[in-house]
Amino acid sequence: MCGIAGTYRWPDGKAVTDRLTETLAHRGPDGSGTYSHSAGDAEVHLGHRRLAIVDLSGTGAQPMAKDALVLTYNGELYNAPELRAELEAAGVRFRGTSDTEVVLEAWRRWGTDCLPRLRGMFAFGVYDERTGELVLARDQLGIKPLFLLRRGEGLVFASELKALAAVTELSPDPAALVASLLYYWVPDSRCAYREAEKLPPGSWLRIRPDGGVARGRYWNLRDVALEASHTAAPDLAAVVEESTRKHLLADVPVATFLSGGLDSSYLTALAARHRPGIAAYTIGFRAEDARFEAMPDDLRYARQVAARFGVELHEIEIAPDVLDLLPRMTYALDEPIGDPAAINTYLICTAAREAGVKVLLSGMGADELFAGYRKHLANLLALRYQRVPRPLRRGVSAVVGRLPVATRRRGLRSVRFAKRFLSFAELPEETAFRRSYTLYGRQELLDLLDPELTPAVDDVLTEHADTYRDNELDDFVNRMCLGDARMFLPGLNLAYTDRSSMAASTEVRVPYVDTEVVRAAFAFPGGRKVAGRQGKAVLKEAALSVLPKEIVYRPKGLFSAPLRAWMSRDLAPLVREVVEDGLLVKSGFLRREALARMAAADAAGQHDFSKHLWHVLTLEHWYRDATSGAAGRTRQPA
Numbered sequence: 001m002c003g004i005a006g007t008y009r010w011p012d013g014k015a016v017t018d019r020l021t022e023t024l025a026h027r028g029p030d031g032s033g034t035y036s037h038s039a040g041d042a043e044v045h046l047g048h049r050r051l052a053i054v055d056l057s058g059t060g061a062q063p064m065a066k067d068a069l070v071l072t073y074n075g076e077l078y079n080a081p082e083l084r085a086e087l088e089a090a091g092v093r094f095r096g097t098s099d100t101e102v103v104l105e106a107w108r109r110w111g112t113d114c115l116p117r118l119r120g121m122f123a124f125g126v127y128d129e130r131t132g133e134l135v136l137a138r139d140q141l142g143i144k145p146l147f148l149l150r151r152g153e154g155l156v157f158a159s160e161l162k163a164l165a166a167v168t169e170l171s172p173d174p175a176a177l178v179a180s181l182l183y184y185w186v187p188d189s190r191c192a193y194r195e196a197e198k199l200p201p202g203s204w205l206r207i208r209p210d211g212g213v214a215r216g217r218y219w220n221l222r223d224v225a226l227e228a229s230h231t232a233a234p235d236l237a238a239v240v241e242e243s244t245r246k247h248l249l250a251d252v253p254v255a256t257f258l259s260g261g262l263d264s265s266y267l268t269a270l271a272a273r274h275r276p277g278i279a280a281y282t283i284g285f286r287a288e289d290a291r292f293e294a295m296p297d298d299l300r301y302a303r304q305v306a307a308r309f310g311v312e313l314h315e316i317e318i319a320p321d322v323l324d325l326l327p328r329m330t331y332a333l334d335e336p337i338g339d340p341a342a343i344n345t346y347l348i349c350t351a352a353r354e355a356g357v358k359v360l361l362s363g364m365g366a367d368e369l370f371a372g373y374r375k376h377l378a379n380l381l382a383l384r385y386q387r388v389p390r391p392l393r394r395g396v397s398a399v400v401g402r403l404p405v406a407t408r409r410r411g412l413r414s415v416r417f418a419k420r421f422l423s424f425a426e427l428p429e430e431t432a433f434r435r436s437y438t439l440y441g442r443q444e445l446l447d448l449l450d451p452e453l454t455p456a457v458d459d460v461l462t463e464h465a466d467t468y469r470d471n472e473l474d475d476f477v478n479r480m481c482l483g484d485a486r487m488f489l490p491g492l493n494l495a496y497t498d499r500s501s502m503a504a505s506t507e508v509r510v511p512y513v514d515t516e517v518v519r520a521a522f523a524f525p526g527g528r529k530v531a532g533r534q535g536k537a538v539l540k541e542a543a544l545s546v547l548p549k550e551i552v553y554r555p556k557g558l559f560s561a562p563l564r565a566w567m568s569r570d571l572a573p574l575v576r577e578v579v580e581d582g583l584l585v586k587s588g589f590l591r592r593e594a595l596a597r598m599a600a601a602d603a604a605g606q607h608d609f610s611k612h613l614w615h616v617l618t619l620e621h622w623y624r625d626a627t628s629g630a631a632g633r634t635r636q637p638a
Helices: 013-023 080-089 099-117 161-167 174-183 221-229 236-246 262-274 287-293 298-309 322-333 341-354 366-370 374-385 390-402 413-422 429-437 442-448 451-469 476-503 515-522 537-543 563-568 572-581 592-603 610-626
Strands: 002-008 031-039 042-050 064-066 069-077 120-128 133-138 147-151 154-158 203-207 213-217 254-257 279-285 312-318 359-361 507-509
Touching (some): 002 013, 002 069, 013 031, 013 154, 042 120, 064 099, 069 099, 099 120, 221 515, 236 262, 236 537, 262 359, 262 366, 279 298, 298 312, 341 359, 341 476, 366 476, 366 515, 366 537, 429 476, 442 592, 451 476, 476 507, 476 515, 563 572, 563 592
Parallel strands (some): 254 359, 359 507
Antiparallel strands (some): 002 042, 002 154, 031 042, 064 069, 069 120, 147 154
């Protein structure tokens, strides 16, 4: 895993590329390299920071130049052995054993036609000295990031947005920040800075010496899901095991995340089958925080799995100084992302790196693809709830509305869930699905924002509706899964996983977010995913081949953080400061009165706005850095 950067027909391109590459040093502490070439006006510079995982020798160094092709590549190619054998049979001679060279030779032989054949996670830039063309490409599902900026006939690109902000003046995009408030993350279709953009998953961009630009899509999740829905369901256990085995490919130690939940336990058990004695990392929280949040005892299950499969378990108690971590995580995450799970990932990866581990497997993606979130079941229950007589529904809403979500000593999770459910239970399908995982309804968001941002709110809501409806699936559960895999997965979970892990100079691999697993997932109808009150039913059936029932059917855990405890203790002074004197309020972006009401309701325990307030804090820190000039935006907090 690495950091890549480059410029094409960009003023002072060499110095800019050097600065880009320097900003990405945390992504690749094992080596760095640059490449420059000039052909008339088409001057290109490529940069690379290396985290050596496969082929640790110099033959894996980048940018890799060979016979007029030059590649700067970030990723892991899990079918590299098969592609290498095919290319060797065609007469290709390899200098080393890296997957980088396989990608380079696959590009030479097949061009953009090689992209759907690459099974892995990747983002890269490839330059052809003969034609003067530069092509950027990103993996099918958006696991690896690629940011770019075009001005005139020039282009600059990098693995992280902070690198672009380090080399040119950028201003925040208000519409993207509105989307961030709604979702608590910035969708992949938008970028927190004006002008900058994210190369979409499954696509490529080609820029030519004459300044012409062409774009193409080589893999479309919508079409893949539809095609898979008309195929016979495969042996899911075999598909998941094969993906896990391939994701273990490395010349360095590999470990796993092990929360004790189904997804990570299943992967850990499979990984231990192929790498006996593999290590795993798990987290716990301060006892008083866990009690207040009424969090399940995940550690007990993680210990049980580790003991059963001979896994070396490392337990990390998270008792962070959140006041210190908040600005550090905001810097690392690039965009305003309000999911505290990023802290967990960062701290686990930091501990693993200190122990000499560079690669970890994560269960990310299983919930999205196999309908494992509470929202999936809740949306199905909402359809039944709508058949309850209206007077009875009004009575239920009135009673639940008066209940507190917390006492002075602990949170009341069941009340929080009930209030959340009632906030969307009577809405139409797409609106209900969106409301089940976003922070605000339309009017709530308008009440919080500057009135001039009303058009941006409507644009963001329309974009969600258009994306959700852009499919031909006739299955409600799979429509939700497709929506998650197109928006929630790349926009939030894969984004924070990449940035949090790379901030600790580690690589996190996601075996469930694999093209073959995705095809398998959409071959199963929704009734096989949500059965009765069980989400991920078909994945649980597959996991029974290796895991005991008490792990497979345990209550769902949360890879999150005790936000209510933090808000009521550690972060309460900062919340007051942001409400009274924050830059978002001073600038007029947020309305002080609405924000104050939210903070007061949360503090009183009448409503759970902890996630809303946490995201306001992350957005405040991001906005301060983003409006303080390039130096402030790109300086790692102490």
